[in-house]
Amino acid sequence: MAKPVKVTDRDKAWNRRNTFDKPYAIESKPKGKSYLIVCEGANTEVEYLRCIPAPNASVVFEGGCGSKSALVRWALELRKREEYDGREVWCVYDLDYKGATK
DSSP states (O other), X not given: OOOOOOGGGTTSGGGOOOOOSSOOOTTOOOOOOEEEEEXXXXXXXXXXXXXXXXXXXXXEEEOOOOSHHHHHHHHHHHXXXXXXXXXXXXXXXXXXXXXXXX
């Protein structure tokens, strides 16, 4: 039978019990977001976007759609697929600005 702890020793480090609610988490990095990026072009836009670092995110690219309205319709169809479930969907397209000429 163990001796009772003295009143003066009750708060000492060697007498404290482990009061953690949970054990240490392994791989406790928060998971990043998941994205589906739908591009107008099959090559150029996809390659530009692959160069942007996203170390804590899961990114999937789909490219090769014609017009901007077709791009949005295609993104809506892709969003319904099971493989893209839970991903945030973005549409990316080129916009050529022709300013006023003199």
